[in-house]
Amino acid sequence: MNLNELITHIPINQTIGNSDIEITRLEFDSRKIVSGSLFVATRGTAVDGHTFISAAIEKGATAVVCETLPENLSAEVCYLQTGNSAEALGQLAHCWFGEPSKHLTLVGVTGTNGKTTIATLLYQLFLKEGFSAGLLSTVCNYINERAVEATHTTPDPLELNSLLADMVESGCTHAFMEVSSHAVDQRRIAGLEFAGAIFTNLTRDHMDYHHTVENYLKAKKRFFDDLAPEAFALTNADDKNGFVMLQNTKAKKFSYATRTIADFKGKIIEESFEGMLLQINEHEVSVPFIGRFNVSNLLAVAGAAILLGIPEIEALQQLSTLHPVSGRFEALRSPSGYTAIVDYAHTPDALNNVLSTINDIVKGKNEVITVVGCGGNRDKGKRPMMAKEAVTASTKVIITSDNPRDEEPMDIINDMLAGLSTTEKRHTLTLVNREQAIRAACMLAKPGDVILVAGKGHEDYQIIKGVKHHFDDKEVLLEFFKTEQ
Numbered sequence: 240m241n242l243n244e245l246i247t248h249i250p251i252n253q254t255i256g257n258s259d260i261e262i263t264r265l266e267f268d269s270r271k272i273v274s275g276s277l278f279v280a281t282r283g284t285a286v287d288g289h290t291f292i293s294a295a296i297e298k299g300a301t302a303v304v305c306e307t308l309p310e311n312l313s314a315e316v317c318y319l320q321t322g323n324s325a326e327a328l329g330q331l332a333h334c335w336f337g338e339p340s341k342h343l344t345l346v347g348v349t350g351t352n353g354k355t356t357i358a359t360l361l362y363q364l365f366l367k368e369g370f371s372a373g374l375l376s377t378v379c380n381y382i383n384e385r386a387v388e389a390t391h392t393t394p395d396p397l398e399l400n401s402l403l404a405d406m407v408e409s410g411c412t413h414a415f416m417e418v419s420s421h422a423v424d425q426r427r428i429a430g431l432e433f434a435g436a437i438f439t440n441l442t443r444d445h446m447d448y449h450h451t452v453e454n455y456l457k458a459k460k461r462f463f464d465d466l467a468p469e470a471f472a473l474t475n476a477d478d479k480n481g482f483v484m485l486q487n488t489k490a491k492k493f494s495y496a497t498r499t500i501a502d503f504k505g506k507i508i509e510e511s512f513e514g515m516l517l518q519i520n521e522h523e524v525s526v527p528f529i530g531r532f533n534v535s536n537l538l539a540v541a542g543a544a545i546l547l548g549i550p551e552i553e554a555l556q557q558l559s560t561l562h563p564v565s566g567r568f569e570a571l572r573s574p575s576g577y578t579a580i581v582d583y584a585h586t587p588d589a590l591n592n593v594l595s596t597i598n599d600i601v602k603g604k605n606e607v608i609t610v611v612g613c614g615g616n617r618d619k620g621k622r623p624m625m626a627k628e629a630v631t632a633s634t635k636v637i638i639t640s641d642n643p644r645d646e647e648p649m650d651i652i653n654d655m656l657a658g659l660s661t662t663e664k665r666h667t668l669t670l671v672n673r674e675q676a677i678r679a680a681c682m683l684a685k686p687g688d689v690i691l692v693a694g695k696g697h698e699d700y701q702i703i704k705g706v707k708h709h710f711d712d713k714e715v716l717l718e719f720f721k722t723e724q
């Protein structure tokens with residue numbers, strides 16, 4: 240593609256060299272440059288891409304987009320100085336891949352928890368309604384039914400626009416994606432045209448990255464601020480920041496809630512480990528989901544579907560046919576009569592929601608045994624809170640490893656234990672080995688008890704010292720169940 244055509248949509252403050260040249264590849268990683276590439280130098284969280292401009296040129300880059308021009312300029316290279324390289328990368332990727340989001344009804348979901356659930360259920364619903372649809376999610380990306388491995392909750396701009404272009408080429412009319420706060424902050428979604436945006440909730444997460452809740456809120460809010468007037472913005476009116484997210488949006492505002500006035504209102508009529516009977520607006524709907532938090536998720540799904548043109552009755556009927564996302568409140572019945580729940584809860588609020596749901600069903604008649612850890616190289620502040628949530632709402636707790644990554648597992652466990660009183664610690668088991676921790680919970684459980692294995696959900700790996708080992712909570716449980724038969 241001609242460079243002049245590519246840079247039409249980005250603000251260029253200064254051009255040095257000939258920009259009427261053909262570009263063979265758009266890249267932001269100097270290690271992937273090929274001859275004729277346009278290299279975009281972005282300031283990262285670990286290093287500054289500007290330090291790799293010369294390396295990119297040595298590998299054949301013939302054009303460079305950067306915020307700061309290098310001291311030594313090459314006569315064979317076109318330099319384009321811009322105010323924000325990350326923003327420019329998003330716009331360039333949008334253009335490079337043929338502006339795919341213009342040819343899709345693209346809906347983004349943001350918030351601390353519920354993004355994967357809502358985006359995946361919308362994708363399922365639109366497939367069931369006969370549409371060709373795509374999904375970008377933490378668990379997996381899909382182009383119609385074709386699975387593409389997910390490296391992130393929200394991919395980098397090149398991978399993101401490449402996947403969207405693949406969806407267009409595959410005949411997709413709708414695409415649903417998660418918009419993480421990192422993605423908004425790093426401008427991975429720059430240039431995308433959204434038909435709608437959904438806000439789930441804002442509670443503690445990613446403080447290791449955003450450092451303050453205010454920064455975290457601002458990152459998510461920017462997603463709504465940037466929406467076009469013809470888009471819809473659907474927010475959770477139960478969340479205290481629900482309308483804060485929408486206060487500067489130009490989009491059409493709508494809300495959903497279980498506890499207050501809203502465009503899409505719902506509540507639980509009945510609940511068991513098999514599912515719930517809900518009242519949504521003036522209709523009763525039976526769904527194979529559990530927990531008040533899932534009522535919110537399902538209201539967002541139904542609301543967005545209706546705003547996208549699905550008749551209300553059809554949208555609500557479809558809710559009954561949807562199936563839970565892998566690793567989100569997955570109930571496994573043991574041969575000896577206890578139930579094990581595998582769930583992805585890895586924030587204090589998520590753990591609180593899941594344990595509240597379990598206790599609403601168990602009602603104190605049986606034991607609730609929780610196995611939980613915290614990820615390494617992630618928010619340390621949440622660790623004592625996670626332990627406290629687990630101990631407060633469980634009869635037994637086993638603290639263990641999640642993805643230790645580059646940290647010492649015992650250091651993470653000790654950070655968690657710091658949230659407990661002496662008495663609470665005395666009643667809490669710690670086992671660094673996650674498999675042993677899950678097995679111990681199964682050995683402790685009696686018929687009717689509930690085990691919650693929290694934090695990893697769908698993950699089939701455990702990251703230890705940079706190595707991704709195979710590990711799957713569900714597999715460990717099913718292996719133990721075999722010993723009970």
Ligand SMILES: CC(=O)N[C@H]1[C@@H](OP(=O)(O)OP(=O)(O)OC[C@H]2O[C@@H](n3ccc(=O)[nH]c3=O)[C@H](O)[C@@H]2O)O[C@H](CO)[C@@H](O)[C@@H]1O[C@H](C)C(=O)N[C@@H](C)C(=O)N[C@H](CCC(=O)O)C(=O)O
Pocket residue numbers: 267268269270281282283284285286287288289291377390391392393394395396419420421422425
């Ligand atoms: C902390 C973080 O978000 N990092 C993301 C970020 O990388 P970075 O800024 O750290 O990159 P860097 O290493 O500092 O490099 C800066 C720049 O120099 C360039 N570079 C670097 C080295 C070199 O030799 N040559 C070169 O050109 C890099 O290509 C980059 O453009 O931009 C990269 C490209 O988009 C991402 O792959 C990377 O995700 C890392 C791997 C990551 O783990 N991110 C997690 C925290 C994340 O994004 N999580 C969210 C939310 C998760 C959730 O809540 O579900 C997600 O959306 O997945």
Ligand SMILES: Nc1ncnc2c1ncn2[C@@H]1O[C@H](COP(=O)(O)OP(=O)(O)OP(=O)(O)O)[C@@H](O)[C@H]1O
Pocket residue numbers: 350351352353354355356357377392417439440532533535536566567568582583584585588589590592593696
């Ligand atoms: N609406 C909600 N409110 C609070 N907790 C929720 C909600 N929906 C799901 N959860 C809890 O949070 C966990 C993660 O859910 P989900 O994967 O849908 O969130 P997410 O926003 O995609 O998370 P991540 O940011 O890690 O990708 C679930 O396993 C459940 O414990």
Ligand SMILES: N[C@H](CCC[C@H](N)C(=O)O)C(=O)O
Pocket residue numbers: 585613614615617641642694695698
């Ligand atoms: N079990 C994972 C859950 C968080 C994954 C994702 N939300 C992220 O922050 O990368 C961990 O804590 O390591």
Ligand SMILES: [Mg+2]
Pocket residue numbers: 354355356376377378392417
């Ligand atoms: Mg997710």
